[in-house]
Structures are given as structure tokens and as C-alpha cells.
Amino acid sequence: MNKISIALISFSLGLISCQGDSGEQNMAKDAINQEKQETEKINAIDLEELNSLIGSIPPPVLVANMISEGGYKYDSKLLCSVEKMQKYTDSYKQAFGLGVYGTDLAYTQVFEQAPDGMVYFQTVFKLSESLQIEHLFDKVTIERLNQSNNIDSLLNISTSNMEKANKHFIEQKRPAMSALILLGSWLEGNYLLSEIYKKNPSDKLKEKIAEQEVSVEILEQIIKKFEHDQDFNNFSKELKPLFENFVKVDVVEKELESGVKNQVSNDGVVKAIETTETQIVVDKKEFEELIKIIGLTRNKLIL
Amino acid sequence: MKRVGVICLIAMLMFSFTGSECDLEIAKNNGVKGFDAGYSYLKFFTIQTKKQECSFIFSRGTEYLLTTGLSDGAASNLEIQLFDKSKKLICSNYNKKKGTFAKVLYPCTSTGVHYISYIDHSKNSSVCGAGVIGFKR
Numbered sequence: 093m094n095k096i097s098i099a100l101i102s103f104s105l106g107l108i109s110c111q112g113d114s115g116e117q118n119m120a121k122d123a124i125n126q127e128k129q130e131t132e133k134i135n136a137i138d139l140e141e142l143n144s145l146i147g148s149i150p151p152p153v154l155v156a157n158m159i160s161e162g163g164y165k166y167d168s169k170l171l172c173s174v175e176k177m178q179k180y181t182d183s184y185k186q187a188f189g190l191g192v193y194g195t196d197l198a199y200t201q202v203f204e205q206a207p208d209g210m211v212y213f214q215t216v217f218k219l220s221e222s223l224q225i226e227h228l229f230d231k232v233t234i235e236r237l238n239q240s241n242n243i244d245s246l247l248n249i250s251t252s253n254m255e256k257a258n259k260h261f262i263e264q265k266r267p268a269m270s271a272l273i274l275l276g277s278w279l280e281g282n283y284l285l286s287e288i289y290k291k292n293p294s295d296k297l298k299e300k301i302a303e304q305e306v307s308v309e310i311l312e313q314i315i316k317k318f319e320h321d322q323d324f325n326n327f328s329k330e331l332k333p334l335f336e337n338f339v340k341v342d343v344v345e346k347e348l349e350s351g352v353k354n355q356v357s358n359d360g361v362v363k364a365i366e367t368t369e370t371q372i373v374v375d376k377k378e379f380e381e382l383i384k385i386i387g388l389t390r391n392k393l394i395l
Numbered sequence: 396m397k398r399v400g401v402i403c404l405i406a407m408l409m410f411s412f413t414g415s416e417c418d419l420e421i422a423k424n425n426g427v428k429g430f431d432a433g434y435s436y437l438k439f440f441t442i443q444t445k446k447q448e449c450s451f452i453f454s455r456g457t458e459y460l461l462t463t464g465l466s467d468g469a470a471s472n473l474e475i476q477l478f479d480k481s482k483k484l485i486c487s488n489y490n491k492k493k494g495t496f497a498k499v500l501y502p503c504t505s506t507g508v509h510y511i512s513y514i515d516h517s518k519n520s521s522v523c524g525a526g527v528i529g530f531k532r
Contacts, residue, residue, distance in 0.1 A: 147440065360498070361500050370504070
């Protein structure tokens, strides 16, 4: 009797273990297949071309500097609340958030707001930890530079960090992360410009916002590369109405008749003189609509 | 076990060797060193082929400074060619008689995608450099 019981138990255990193996094997197979599909999708993206497209969009420090140079006052209320970071629980939201907070960090740095700069750097750093790229951010140096208000070095290192993050994700074949950092960064830059424009309308600000139409053409090409990625599309679909409004902006080029040619100075600097000039043409109502939709899109996506 | 150790060591040595061959971060920093006072770092492009082409959106009203740097710290003789969106040459820092000038100052009047070519005129078969863009603060 005992022998039969033992045999039965052994047989049952054998079956269970076989089923377990088969279940685990199936799960492993599914995971491999899923990974294979993801790899195939990424392989379908020309990473070199994508990197080149991403690299052609100016980093946020330029927008931040433009605001500072324009004589506008620093306004911390414009920045994305750091508490929102808690809600960025998946890598897509974290990458987008990294772009948003990266722009806010540049804004605080250009205005030499060391305490806010520290808060935003810490937020950027926490997100970089979530995305496992914290090794790219030189925390000690940034904290030191922030205390000493060494703006040029601080801007240099912050801009370089975001470049390193982009390079890392491209090399690691996680291009969606690079693209989302860019989208978050670009949208936040536009948001800052548009909010400042609402309070201080000027032709200069209007031009800087409207000329983003040039970036939109490239961003659309980038987004198209992730059509297969549902998580990515959750972000990009929200940008569509905004992009449609940017299309209404015209960047018109006209020839300059200055006759001035490139000049070489004694210290070995070649000064490039262009023979064209651009003008931004946009209908007043359409521009107001654009301003409105920038805010709506940004506030929806940072939630 | 010993064999694995030896393979790992060889791999590490190979990695460290190739890593030290072309350090783009050093090349970039050497390009930044060419910035005049008042200019801040904006962007760099890697130059690892005899001719490297890239694109960037320049914005009207901003003054840009374009420099280059090499990883070995030698004086860069890389040519910078700047083209407008129609790929019409705006400027080059290279003169057949005088050689290469160090940098290009570009007060942009035309917003849009511009194209930049970096050309290595040296006799070296390979290049490890960076094309650096700064802007006036």
C-alpha cells in the first residue's frame, strides 16, 4: 500500500513538475517572442537617422536663455510641480517627465535660482535613477556648481547630461526613451514661452513660439517612427492637435540685399553673413488658439 | 576557470584600448575651449569620418559660434561648412592658401534647418573629433 502511495505521489509530483516546466517554458517562450517582436520593431527603426533627427532640435537651454535675455522675470509658478513626479510610474512617463523637468532645470539655472535649481536637479536625478541612467548625471559636480552659481559650467554640464541620456538610450536600443525626453523638453519650452507671452505679449516672443513650426516638422518624422508602439502613441496622439495648429504658421524667407560677404577677423574668426532672412506669418486668432492649445496639451501630458 | 579569467582580461583590455582610442568627450571639451567669453555650450556632433554631415535648427536673432576639437588635443584643422536649408553654402572656415580658421561666428537671420559638414583635411586615415556649437548668452 505504501509503495503504491509513494508511486502515486511520485507520479503526481512528476506531472505537476512537468506541467510547471511546461507552464514556465510557455511563459519563457512568450517573453522571448515578445522580446523578439520588440527587437524586430526597434530594428525596423533606423537608429542613426533617428539620432540625427533628435540631434537637430535645439536643447531647452536656448529657450530658457531667450526668456532670460528678454528681461522677463523669473516665475517659479510656471514650472511643473515636482510632486507630479510620483505619478510617473512607468518608463514612458518617466522619460517624458525627464524632458519636462530638464527644461525647468535649465530655466532655473539661466535665472540663477540656485535653491529651485537644486530641487529640479534632484527631481531630474530621481527620474534618472528610475530610468537606470543615474550614472550619467554627475551629481556631486552639479551640486557644487549650483552652490557656486557658476552658470556657464552648470548649463554646459546639464546640457551634456541630457545629450548623454539620449546617446545612452539610442545605444541601448531604447529609442522611445530618447524621443520622449525630447518631446517633454520641447513641449515644456513652448509652455514657458507661451505663458510668458500671455502676460507680456511681444513680437519677439511671438516669433520664438511660432518658429517652433520648423521643429514640429522634425518631431512629426520622429513620432512616425514609433507608430507600432502603443505606449508611445498614448503621448504622441495628444500632441496631434497642437501640431495641426503649428502647421498654420508660415516661415517666409526673403532675400537680403546687403551685399556684405563673409568676413575674417584678425583673431581667426570667420563671420558668416547670410543672404536671406525669415519672417513668421501667422493669423492673430490662429496664434491665440495656438497659445491656448500649448497650455492644454502640456497640462494634460504632465498629469 | 583560468581560461574564463584570461578571456575576461583580454576583453577588458580590448575594451579599454578601444575606449581610449577615441574619446569624444575630450574632443568636445577641446572644442568648448575655443569659445569666446559670453558664449555657452549648446550641442556637439561627433566627427569620426573624413567628412561628417549633420543638421541643426538655427534660430533668427541668435548668435552662434561653431568650433571643432580633436580628442588628442592637437589644433583642429577641421573644415566647417555651413549651409542653409536649400543646402546653399553660407560659409566655410577653410581657405586653400591660408588653411583653416579656428571658428565660425554665425549671427543667424534665417530660422530653419541648416546643414553642417565637417571635413578633415589632414593626411591621417581616421579622425576623432567634435563639431561644437555655442550660443551667445
